[in-house]
Every structure is written in structure tokens, then in C-alpha cells.
Amino acid sequence: MKDTAVDMVVVEGERHTAVLLSGEMDLLSAPSVRDRLRDLVSVRPLVIDVSGVSFFDAEGLRIVAATARRGLECGTGIALVGMRPFAEKMFRILRMDEEVPLCASAQEALWCLLPPTDEEISDWLRR
Template identity: 65%
Template sequence: MEPGAVDMVVVEGERHTTVLLSGEMDRASCPHVRSRLRPLTGRPLVLDVSGVTFFDAEGMRTVFRCARVCEAEGAALALVGVRPYAAKVFRILGLDRDVPLCGSMEEALWCVLPRTDEEIREWLSG
């Protein structure tokens, strides 16, 4: 992978889309990332950034804007696999109030998918 490049794998699920990102989310790569994410924002979206080795301000802005577009379209976005330093910066900037930083895919799905009554009953019953 060339410097400043981000690899993206899109996995379409029955009720959501998962995007696996790897590389560096920076000023050089974000225009491409934004153009690839834009068509995916109409349904619940989980960004797995466990392969992202670096976020600059433009990378964080890209994630935040994508979350805003999802929200405007009636969908939700969550992040999973955020490395500790990036998570700290997301929290310092207050971006975690709009973009859930999840510890697992299961947690991310709880954040983005509306639950059925049956799923809620099952969860409550333990």
C-alpha cells in the first residue's frame, strides 16, 4: 500500500454495512475515503478502523461528517477497533458524543441497529 492510502473492504449485511479500513486516515487519503463512504450512508454503518494506523484532523473530520450524513439520512454510524491514542483524541475533541467508539462489533451493532421487540425481550431475560 502506498503512503497515504487507505484500503477499504465493504461487507454488506442483511441490516447494516460494515467497512473495514486499513492504512492512514489523513489529508491525502480522505477525499477517496469520503467518496467511497458517501453511497453507504443510507443504512446503518459500522466502520472497523482496527487497521487504521494513523488519524490526522482530516481523518477524524471525515468520520464525523460521515456520521452526520448518516444521521441526516435516518441511519447511524459507529466505530469499532479504534486504537487508544486515536480514541483519546476523539474523546478530547468531543467527537465520541456523535460517533460511538465501541469495543466490539456486537456493541457497535447495538448502537446502529434498531432492535426488535423480540431482541429486547431476549436481552432483558438474560
């Protein structure tokens, strides 16, 4: 069996954390990814960019579900960006998209996760 890994880049924003993932979300990569995402979502909302993830197996889906549950417990949350078509189809079939927003952009994900400030609303209205 080949060795699989997920590369993770974490970028702290002003009111959220962005996580960029690449590789394969599977049984072999699950423990380190699950633990790190759980730690991150315990503190702040996560925007998780999965556009670099080439494969999700059942364990990869469980990682996302567990992270979402932890976010709910902590009052934070997660939103996914860049989901590939097959993985998106699986999320929708399993109705995971009812708990985890699948967003077209990081900006959309932030609108799903963070209550906008008055300044952000004013800026948006001026556009």
C-alpha cells in the same frame, strides 16, 4: 512525501453495512474514503472497524465527522469499533464521541445503531 492509502472492505449485513478500514486516514487518502463512506451511510447504518487504521490526522477525523453528519441527515448513523488508544483520546478530547459511539465490539455497535427487533430482545433475555 510517501504515497498513503486506505484499504476498505465493505460487507453488507441484514440491516447494516460493515466497513473494515486499514492504512492511514490522512489528507492523501481522504477524498476516496470520504466519498465512499458518504455514499454508504446515505443508505444504511455503518459499523466502521478502524482497528487496522494506524494513523488519523485532522483530515481523517473530518472524514468521520462528515460521515456522521451525513448519517444524521439520512436517518442512518455510524459507530466505530477498534479505535486505537491515541486516536480514541483525540476523539474524546474533541468530543466527537458524543456524536459517534466508540464501541468495543461490532455487536455493541449494532445495539447503538439499530433498534433491536423483538426476536433479538428475546434471544438476549434467554442468555
